Amino acid sequence: MTRRAEAADMPHHGEIKTPDRLRRRASRLLSQMSAQSDRLINEGLAQADAHKWHYAVLASLQEHGPGSQATLSRRAGIYRSDMVGVLNELAERGLVGRAPDPDDRRRNVITITAQGRRHLRRLDKVLDDLHDQLLAPLAPAERDQFVQLLTRLLDHHTQQAPRPPRIP
Amino acid sequence: MTRRAEAADMPHHGEIKTPDRLRRRASRLLSQMSAQSDRLINEGLAQADAHKWHYAVLASLQEHGPGSQATLSRRAGIYRSDMVGVLNELAERGLVGRAPDPDDRRRNVITITAQGRRHLRRLDKVLDDLHDQLLAPLAPAERDQFVQLLTRLLDHHTQQAPRPPRIP
C-alpha cells in the first residue's frame, strides 16, 4: 500500500510477451482437450455398451494376434492390474477367449473370437463417427497433421525418453 | 476348432483400412500425450513449490485484474469448489489478497500482490522451459500450428457446443 497507487493489478502494457498466455499454453490445451475428448468418447462408447479399453484390447488382438495378458498390456498401453478386469468383461461377453498357455504355465493366452471381431467392427464404426465429431473443425489435411504432430510428440516422450513409467 | 485351422486371429489382409489404427486414434493420442504432459509439468512445478492451478489463477489475475472467486473460477477453468483450496494456499504464501467485497457481501475480491507478481514471473520462466521440453521434437512453426489446431478444437467443443459442462 505504501508504494504509489494500486494500478499494479492491471496488465502491464509495455511488458507484454504474450497476451493470453494462459490459454495458449500447450499443456493446458492438451489437458482440457483431452478431458473433452474423453467425455465424448466415453459417452459414445457407453451407448454401445463398451469402453475405451475394450476397443484397445480387441484392436490390438486383431492387429497383432493373440498374446499373454502382459503382452496385451504392453501393446495396448494398459496396466496389467487393469487388464484383469477388462479381460473379465470381454470374456464374459464371449468376445475373447482366455486359456492357460501350455508352454508357459504362468501365462494366459488371449484370443479374439468371431463375436469379438464382429464387435470390434461395430466399435470401429462408432469410433470413426466420434472422431469425426472430435475433429469436426479441422479439414482432412489438418486432421492428418494433428495426428502426426501428436504422434511425434508422444514417440519422443515415450520411446527414447527416460521420463517416468510406460507400462512397467 | 471345427472350422479349418485357426489362422483367423491374424490380421485380415485384404480387409485393411488402417494398419495401426489403435495408435493413430486422436483420442488415444490426446489422452496419452496429456498424461505425459501433466507428468512433466507437475514435476517441474513441484520443484518450484507450485501447482498448475496456482499459475492459472495468478496469470489470470495479472491479465484481467482482480475478481471474485467465482469470476476467477470461470476465467481459469477451475471449479469453485477447487478454487477455495487454491486460494487458501496462495493467500498463505502472500501471493494474493482475499478481502470481502463491500459492494456485494457474498463475494471475496481477490487481488495479486507484489510478491505474487514476482512468483508469477518465476513460474512463467519455469513453464517456458518445461514447454520447451514438452514440444522439443517440433520446429517453431510446428509448435505454433499445434497450438493453433488445439485451440480451434477446444473452442469448438467448449464455446458453441452443447457438450456437457464447462465450469457451471
Added chain:
DNA sequence: CGGGTTGCGTTAGTCGCACTAACGATGTAC
C-alpha cells in the same frame, strides 16, 4: 542339483483431477 532373479496374473489400494450436491448467507426480480 539348488537358489536367486525375473516375469506372470491377481488383489488391493493410492493419488490427482474433473465434477456434483448441498449448505447457509446474501443479493436480485417480480
Added chain:
DNA sequence: GTACATCGTTAGTGCGACTAACGCAACCCG
C-alpha cells in the same frame, strides 16, 4: 415480500493412471 439466483465453502463421487505386494512358474548360473 416472496421466489429465485449467486456466492463461498464443505463433502463426496467417479475415473483413469499408477504402485505394492502376493503366490506361482520359469529361467539363469554356479
